[in-house]
Amino acid sequence: MKKLNANKVDIEKAAQIIKAGGLVAFPTETVYGLGADGLNPIAAAKIFEAKNRPSFNPLILHISKIEQLKEIGECKNPAINKLVDKFFPGPLTLVIPKKENVPDIITAGNETVAIRMPDHPVALELIESAGTPIAAPSANVFGQLSPTDAQHVVNQLGNKIDAVIDGGKCKVGVESTILEITDNEIFLLRHGGLSVEEIEDTVGKIKIKEHDKNKPNSPGQLLQHYSPNIPLRILTDKILEQNKNKKVGALLFKNNSYDFEFESVKLLSPNGDFREAAANFFGMLHQLENDNIDMIAAEPVEEIGLGRAIMDRLRKAEYKYK
Ligand code: TXA
Ligand code: MG
Numbered sequence: 001m002k003k004l005n006a007n008k009v010d011i012e013k014a015a016q017i018i019k020a021g022g023l024v025a026f027p028t029e030t031v032y033g034l035g036a037d038g039l040n041p042i043a044a045a046k047i048f049e050a051k052n053r054p055s056f057n058p059l060i061l062h063i064s065k066i067e068q069l070k071e072i073g074e075c076k077n078p079a080i081n082k083l084v085d086k087f088f089p090g091p092l093t094l095v096i097p098k099k100e101n102v103p104d105i106i107t108a109g110n111e112t113v114a115i116r117m118p119d120h121p122v123a124l125e126l127i128e129s130a131g132t133p134i135a136a137p138s139a140n141v142f143g144q145l146s147p148t149d150a151q152h153v154v155n156q157l158g159n160k161i162d163a164v165i166d167g168g169k170c171k172v173g174v175e176s177t178i179l180e181i182t183d184n185e186i187f188l189l190r191h192g193g194l195s196v197e198e199i200e201d202t203v204g205k206i207k208i209k210e211h212d213k214n215k216p217n218s219p220g221q222l223l224q225h226y227s228p229n230i231p232l233r234i235l236t237d238k239i240l241e242q243n244k245n246k247k248v249g250a251l252l253f254k255n256n257s258y259d260f261e262f263e264s265v266k267l268l269s270p271n272g273d274f275r276e277a278a279a280n281f282f283g284m285l286h287q288l289e290n291d292n293i294d295m296i297a298a299e300p301v302e303e304i305g306l307g308r309a310i311m312d313r314l315r316k317a318e319y320k321y322k
Contacts, residue, residue, distance in 0.1 A: 001154070002163040006122045010165065015129035017162050018043075023050055025139040025153045026126050027167030028118035030091050030175050030193050031282065032147040033062065033136030034161065035126070038072075041103040044135050048105075050160040053142040058108035059135040060093050060176075063117050064127035072099050072133055073113050077181050079203045086202050089119035091172050091193025095180040106135055116176055122167045138175060139164075145228055145289070148173050148282045173279035174309045179206065191309040193278065225316040226282075228289045228296060232317045235297040249293040251284055253277060253301050263293045274306040281310060285317075295321075 004010035006027070014024045021043040024035050034050065036043040038061040047059065061072055066088055075096040083094065098113035107113050115133075118124065127134050138146040139153045139161075147153045150166035157164075177192035179199070186206040188196060200206060233239045235250065240260050247263040250256065254272040256265050266284040268277035288296050298314050301307045 001158050001161055003150070003154075004163050004165045006165055006167045008125075011122060011125050012129055014126055014163055014165055015131075018126070018130040018132070018134060021046075022162040023047065023160075024126070025147075025150075025157065025161055025164040026123055026134075026136070027150070027165060027170060028062075028120045028123045028136075029170060030118070030172045031170055032139040032150065032153050032164075033118075033123070033134075034139035034153075034157065035062070035134040035136040037130065038062070038106055038133040038135035039101060039103065040132075041105045044103060044105045047135060047137060050157055051137060051140070051142050053137065057137075058110060058114060059106050059137055060114040060116050061102070061106065061133040062123065062127055062136050063115060063133050064124045066117065068133060069115055069117075072102050073097060073115055074099060075181055076183050077186075079186060080181055082202050083179070083181075083199070087194060087199075089117040089124065091119070091174075091176040092116065092199075093176045093178045093190075093192075095178060095189065112180065114178065120167065122165055126165070143225060143227055145226055145285050146175065146282050148279075148286075152282075152286055169279075169283065171279055172275075173281050173283070174306070174313065177309070180209070191312045193306070193309065195305040196308065197305060223316065224319040226313050227317045227320055228285050230289060230293065231295040231321040232285075232314070233295060233297055233321060234314055234318055235299045239297055243295060243297070246294040247292070249288040249291050249296050251288060251296055251298040253299050262297075264288065264291045268301075268310075274301070274304075274310070277301065278306045278310060281313065 073096040093116040095114045148170040172193040175192045177194040178190040180187045187209045249264045250262040
């Protein structure tokens with residue numbers, strides 16, 4: 001695997017790898033993506049292989065210009081114009097009816113395609129130079145923590161991909177918010193880096209698609225995801241009591257007010273700011289994974305703004321350890 005820097009020459013090298021059907025991990029403002037040519041089905045298949053990802057899960061196509069959206073999708077709902085004007089580029093993915101040129105492997109056979117324009121100069125330049133929409137899930141092994149710096153990518157996927165571009169730490173830190181836009185409705189499929197409040201200020205009330213027990217694997221709706229490789233539980237008095245003889249690492253919001261001997265403590269945002277907390281979220285979980293502890297106790301945060309994206313990821317991380 002080549003380690004590339006965030007300069008013109010290296011981004012051009014990365015674009016050549018994408019054009020040739022290879023895999024390049026690259027920074028975005030949310031998390032690192034594992035990119036391949038989104039219109040080349042063989043290249044996209046390599047993403048599933050590298051991530052060990054179940055093939056029912058479709059991929060987001062990343063674009064560098066708003067005009068590119070029309071080349072891969074079409075949407076009759078006028079609300080899309082408001083969303084694109086206000087939030088592209090940014091941490092928002094739109095699921096809309098696809099155009100014919102989008103391969104089935106990208107959409108997992110659905111008639112819709114997920115599209116996002118990342119707000120990161122390196123990602124935009126890479127897509128522009130590659131001259132194709134770039135398919136990119138988060139650059140982690142399926143089910144594990146999402147990567148928010150280049151080293152996280154190297155640790156999980158170093159021997160399975162062609163290159164990684166090091167663009168430093170991601171400033172948003174959680175994945176994009178996903179909306180599905182139908183002719184007359186808007187559904188939230190995943191909480192993420194853009195808050196529901198900001199979206200509703202722009203397009204009015206949206207509907208939240210809850211996890212469907214009958215379709216447990218439907219896109220964006222997995223109950224389990226993003227898990228660290230040591231047990232994680234959402235912190236309650238009962239959890240602390242049950243685990244008082246263990247080495248517990250704490251992921252806390254802004255201060256430590258617990259009467260408990262934690263083995264290590266990470267504070268997401270000493271200022272109590274959800275943006276800062278989201279930006280630190282995965283990075284601190286990666287650190288706790290390596291802290292030689294028995295389990296992580298993660299403090300719940302208030303479910304407003306980006307607090308919802310954080311709680312969504314904590315519940316999914318906890319699921320297999322409950
Ligand atoms: O911030 C992000 O969105 C990052 C960066 C790299 O852009 N990407 C990311 O991709 O989180 P991924 O593959 O880890 O998550 C994409 C989600 C999946 O849950 C997938 O099921 C859903 O988007 N999705 C993709 N295409 C869809 C479609 N046509 N309909 C419904 N959901 C879709
Ligand atoms: Mg992911």
